[in-house]
Amino acid sequence: MNHFRKITTKQLVFSSVAVALAMVTSMIKLFQMPMGGSVTLLSMLFLTLVGYWYGPYAGMVAAVSYGFLQFAIEPVFYSLPQMLTDYPLAFGALGLSGFFCKQKHGLIKGYIVAVLGRYFFTFLSGIIFFASYAPETMAAPVYSLVYNGSYLGAEAVITLMILALPPVAHGLEQIKRLALEG
Numbered sequence: 593m594n595h596f597r598k599i600t601t602k603q604l605v606f607s608s609v610a611v612a613l614a615m616v617t618s619m620i621k622l623f624q625m626p627m628g629g630s631v632t633l634l635s636m637l638f639l640t641l642v643g644y645w646y647g648p649y650a651g652m653v654a655a656v657s658y659g660f661l662q663f664a665i666e667p668v669f670y671s672l673p674q675m676l677t678d679y680p681l682a683f684g685a686l687g688l689s690g691f692f693c694k695q696k697h698g699l700i701k702g703y704i705v706a707v708l709g710r711y712f713f714t715f716l717s718g719i720i721f722f723a724s725y726a727p728e729t730m731a732a733p734v735y736s737l738v739y740n741g742s743y744l745g746a747e748a749v750i751t752l753m754i755l756a757l758p759p760v761a762h763g764l765e766q767i768k769r770l771a772l773e774g
Contacts, residue, residue: 597649597650599646599650599653602771602774603645603646603650603771606642606645606646606771607642607646607650607653607654610638610639610641610642610654611638611639611642611654611657611658611661613638614635614636614638614639614658615635615658615661615662615665617632617633617634617635617638618630618632618635618662619632620632620633621633622747622750623743623746625739625742625743627722627725627739628668629714629739629740629743629744630743631743631746631747631750632747634747634750634751634754635747636686636703636706636707636710636747636748636751637703637751637755639651639654639655639658639683639686639687639689639706640686640687640689640699640702640703640706640707641689641699641764641767642654642655642687642689642690643655643686643687643688643689643690643691643692643693643702643706644689644690644692644693644698644699644702644768645693645768645771645772646690646693646771647690647691647693648687648688648689648690648691648693649687649690650687650690651686651687651688651689651690652684652687652688652690653687654687655683655684655685655686655687656680656683656684656687658683658686659679659680659681659682659683659684660679660680662679662683663675663678663679670721671721673720673721674717674720674721677713677716677717677720677721678713678714678717678721681713682710682713682714682717683710685706685709685710685712685713686706686707686709686710687706688702688705688706688709689702689703689705689706690702691705692705699755699761699764700752700755703748703751703752703755704748704752707744707747707748710744711740711741711744714736714740714744715733715736715737715740715741717736718732718735718736718737718739718740719732719733719736722736723735723736
């Protein structure tokens with residue numbers, strides 16, 4: 593049994609463009625948190641699109657690749673486990689959107705699950721590697737939930753509001769048809 597899926601040239605091109613758009617929009621920061629994390633101009637959306645177009649395998653491959661690129665451009669490195677949690681695992685979770693690629697409202701559902709997946713890994717990183725930054729009056733898990741939830745939640749709400757606009761939804765459906773045809 594073949595456990596590797598073949599990625600076509602077209603899938604590679606569309607995925608590469610999505611990763612490139614995610615990189616560019618990740619540099620447009622609407623708000624920067626003091627110790628890492630930011631609200632960007634829809635950068636997570638572009639990564640979830642790969643999963644939405646091609647399923648979880650392609651989505652996770654693209655998102656993990658993006659995680660390594662993000663580490664190369666803006667590295668925060670304290671230890672190998674922290675780096676793996678914050679970059680390939682957290683960003684790779686955005687590929688979870690692929691599990692909803694064939695469902696009605698799959699992009700919205702997939703985006704929410706993908707962001708929650710990323711939130712899980714940033715939360716985990718926060719309590720394992722960054723607990724010492726929590727204020728004395730706040731437990732580390734609560735601090736991690738609030739800190740990471742603030743920027744991820746803000747970007748998710750902004751993105752979901754934009755995705756709810758009929759012209760945007762229609763345009764993204766057109767792009768999905770282009771990505772899948774042939």
